[in-house]
Amino acid sequence: MMMKSKTLMALVAAALITPPLAAQRQDRREEQERVRDATQRGEVRSLRSIENSIVPRMRNGGADYIGQEFDGERNRYRLKFMRGKSVIWVDVDGRTGAILGQAGG
Numbered sequence: 001m002m003m004k005s006k007t008l009m010a011l012v013a014a015a016l017i018t019p020p021l022a023a024q025r026q027d028r029r030e031e032q033e034r035v036r037d038a039t040q041r042g043e044v045r046s047l048r049s050i051e052n053s054i055v056p057r058m059r060n061g062g063a064d065y066i067g068q069e070f071d072g073e074r075n076r077y078r079l080k081f082m083r084g085k086s087v088i089w090v091d092v093d094g095r096t097g098a099i100l101g102q103a104g105g
Contacts, residue, residue: 034072044075044094053097054079054090063088063105076100 038044047068055065063081070077075094080087088105092098 031070031072035070038072038075038094045097047077050077050092050094050097051079054092054099058088058090070094081105 035044035047039046047070051065051068058065058079058081061083063083066080066082066087068077068079077092077094079090079092081090082088083105086105089103091100091102093100
């Protein structure tokens with residue numbers, strides 16, 4: 001009986017976790033499509049181009065690059081870095097590649 005209840009609990013937990021993960025994957029795909037479309041229209045620079053200008057500077061300051069997000073409404077990238085136990089967010093204008101602000105660290 002104990003084995004059946006553990007199996008049932010595992011199935012319930014999986015059912016609760018799966019929908020949010022599927023929604024996250026869908027959101028990520030939509031974000032990637034928005035970035036691709038905006039890049040093709042010339043509204044934003046490519047992520048690679050922005051990373052090539054920002055990441056080396058941050059690495060020189062001892063920070064490790066951990067990822068990015070794109071805000072399609074504002075055409076901004078938020079690059080995320082770790083220095084020690086601190087997270088650093090660098091907001092970058094997607095059109096020009098200029099750093100708009102930095103927080104954390």
